[in-house]
Amino acid sequence: MIGKSDLSQIKKDIETCIGEKVQLKAxxxxxxxxxxxxxxxxxxxxxxxxxxxxxxEATRRVSYSYTDILTKAVELIVCKDNKKIQVS
Incomplete structure (x- = not known):
């Protein structure tokens, strides 16, 4: 069962990485x-x-939901200070 606390933790983790380079696997x-x-x-x-x-030179913006990360449909790896941190 998906808990609200799981989703809110994923959201908090992602919010701290706004503006960071990420690698996304969908x-x-x-x-x-x-x-x-x-x-x-x-x-x-x-x-x-x-x-x-x-x-x-084309820019594309794509939206994903936090449940995509929770259900492992999307993997998000943050590239911060030459270190890769996986958000899950």
Whole structure:
């Protein structure tokens, strides 16, 4: 069972990393994964936003929910001071 305290702890952990470079791995089904590096841009009550930039000068913002991390559909690794810290 998913507890509110689990979600609030994940949210607090993510809020402390706003503006940090992150590596995000999202499962897309059928053993496919989306792995990108971006910047953790902002947090909201039920979602957080990651900004990705590609080689073509295009910026893309993608939102994920905290339950995505709790259910392991998304893995978020914060690259802070050349150390990688996994949020879970």
């Amino acid at each position: 499962n897309k089904g059928r053993k496919k994964a989306f792995i990108r590096e971006g910047i953790l841009e902002n947090t909201y009550p039920s979602i957080f936003i990651v900004k990705f930039e590609n080689d073509y």
